[in-house]
Amino acid sequence: MPELPEVEVVRRGLERWVSGRTVAAAEVFHPRAVRRHVPGAEEFVSRLRGRTVGTAQRRGKYLWLPLDGSDAVLAHLGMSGQLLVTDPGSPPEKHLRIRLSFTDGGPELRFVDQRTFGHVLVTALADSAGRPVPEPITHIAADPFEEHFDAGVFARRLRARQTEIKRALLDQSLVSGIGNIYADEALWRAGLHGARPTERLTGPKIAELLDAAREVMSEALEEGGTSFDSLYVNVNGESGYFDRSLAVYGRRDLPCRRCGTPIVRESFMNRSSYSCPRCQPRPRGLRTPGRAGP
DNA sequence: CCACACACCTGTGCGC
DNA sequence: TGCGCACAGGTGTGTG
Numbered sequence: 001m002p003e004l005p006e007v008e009v010v011r012r013g014l015e016r017w018v019s020g021r022t023v024a025a026a027e028v029f030h031p032r033a034v035r036r037h038v039p040g041a042e043e044f045v046s047r048l049r050g051r052t053v054g055t056a057q058r059r060g061k062y063l064w065l066p067l068d069g070s071d072a073v074l075a076h077l078g079m080s081g082q083l084l085v086t087d088p089g090s091p092p093e094k095h096l097r098i099r100l101s102f103t104d105g106g107p108e109l110r111f112v113d114q115r116t117f118g119h120v121l122v123t124a125l126a127d128s129a130g131r132p133v134p135e136p137i138t139h140i141a142a143d144p145f146e147e148h149f150d151a152g153v154f155a156r157r158l159r160a161r162q163t164e165i166k167r168a169l170l171d172q173s174l175v176s177g178i179g180n181i182y183a184d185e186a187l188w189r190a191g192l193h194g195a196r197p198t199e200r201l202t203g204p205k206i207a208e209l210l211d212a213a214r215e216v217m218s219e220a221l222e223e224g225g226t227s228f229d230s231l232y233v234n235v236n237g238e239s240g241y242f243d244r245s246l247a248v249y250g251r252r253d254l255p256c257r258r259c260g261t262p263i264v265r266e267s268f269m270n271r272s273s274y275s276c277p278r279c280q281p282r283p284r285g286l287r288t289p290g291r292a293g294p
Numbered sequence: 295c296c297a298c299a300c301a302c303c304t305g306t307g308c309g310c
Numbered sequence: 311t312g313c314g315c316a317c318a319g320g321t322g323t324g325t326g
């Protein structure tokens with residue numbers, strides 16, 4: 001379940017191991033892995049041959065490798081995607097989907113993905129929110145660590161939404177990089193229940209929430225990325241498993257680290273939300289599912 | 295334009 | 311032992 005910190009760990013790995021090298025050949029082992037590459041798998045392969053990779057880039061949960069010229073290889077890891085740097089001769093992984101070899105005969109880059117929610121494609125770059133990004137992700141908002149991220153614009157757009165705060169945090173067109181785990185953690189730090197209506201949040205509270213999101217993701221990044229199962233592996237194949245910094249996620253019935261109240265799990269958007277019922281009281285009245293408004 | 299439900303996937307763990 | 315099912319959940323698409 002890679003979110004921003006995990007993806008950043010992968011980006012750093014790509015920058016170290018892949019940037020500056022020239023692709024000798026690409027192979028696609030599963031068509032679903034390149035389903036977003038509109039011209040098809042064969043074109044994907046021919047488009048990559050002989051191209052030299054620039055400095056690895058990231059926005060939110062998306063990664064890309066600029067190519068000489070004006071396009072880039074774009075990747076999203078989805079739920080279970082991994083980018084592995086491996087010895088050229090090593091045996092194929094069970095869920096190996098794409099392999100890139102390089103002209104220097106050095107390590108290969110492999111895209112391995114069990115659940116096939118992730119994908120890779122080659123695309124042109126376009127301008128978005130102050131910098132060039134791959135065309136298919138121009139609708140993805142800047143993440144909170146980008147230089148051009150505008151907290152004022154974020155607060156204004158957030159309050160204009162008629163929705164709940166956790167939904168908004170997960171909306172990558174509003175702010176990118178935050179997934180289910182760090183959304184819960186940021187909400188806990190800010191003392192907000194995920195069902196709080198966005199329209200009634202104050203400017204200072206939104207700023208506090210944004211700071212909390214930045215903090216929790218920075219801390220996870222320092223620890224090498226967080227993930228809740230063994231599926232997430234960084235670019236060198238090492239597990240990014242780490243959960244010491246998590247205060248609520250996956251901690252049902254365990255004591256809140258702030259007040260000791262047992263953490264509760266609630267179902268939300270077909271997934272789990274964890275919160276402290278004392279530190280993060282559920283809003284009363286309006287837009288509580290199954291209840292009439294005042 | 296906006297909000298939301300749902301499809302897309304596979305492996306794991308649990309109850310019966 | 312094996313079967314069925316809930317669960318993990320990010321994103322694009324379709325619907326109202």
